[in-house]
Amino acid sequence: MRFLVFLLLFIISCQAERTIYNINFVDLKGNPARMEKPVNKKLLLYVWTGTCTGHTDDMKVINENYEKLSQKYEVVSLAVFMTPQDVLKVLKDYGIKPKFKVLVDPKGNITELVKLVFLPSTMIFNEEGELVKEYPRFPLKELISFVEPYYVSLCEDFPVHF
Numbered sequence: 001m002r003f004l005v006f007l008l009l010f011i012i013s014c015q016a017e018r019t020i021y022n023i024n025f026v027d028l029k030g031n032p033a034r035m036e037k038p039v040n041k042k043l044l045l046y047v048w049t050g051t052c053t054g055h056t057d058d059m060k061v062i063n064e065n066y067e068k069l070s071q072k073y074e075v076v077s078l079a080v081f082m083t084p085q086d087v088l089k090v091l092k093d094y095g096i097k098p099k100f101k102v103l104v105d106p107k108g109n110i111t112e113l114v115k116l117v118f119l120p121s122t123m124i125f126n127e128e129g130e131l132v133k134e135y136p137r138f139p140l141k142e143l144i145s146f147v148e149p150y151y152v153s154l155c156e157d158f159p160v161h162f
Helices: 002-014 055-064 066-072 084-093 149-157
Strands: 042-048 073-080 101-105 121-125 131-136
Touching: 042 055, 055 066, 055 073, 066 073, 073 084, 084 101
Parallel strands: 042 073, 073 101
Antiparallel strands: 042 121, 121 131
């Protein structure tokens, strides 16, 4: 009996902790993919699905501000409960050519880690893969306030409505 208890404790202790960096997703070609762990940056994960309102506007704003955002964040878009073909169609239909990485989560694997309270939503993860902040839609003003005032004025041109 002691052996079984020891074995059970050993197995539990060997299981890897679930983080955003070890969840299985697919890329736009349908190949298995995972989030890359950023170095000296946080992960900015924009989560959306084809039926949510505002996702195409938000992705255009992310694209237009990618260079500044990428100074502090690894920027990734995650389409949930969609296929790669669905995502490619949305991007084509709305003329979005992402400068950021786009991954697909057809089965909603991310829900094993976090609750999807808002869709679309922006999630910030630290280097260890822990969720540290979550916003509805894409809050440009809050995320670029670390840069010079010129870029903060961009927020007036790209307001975020809730």
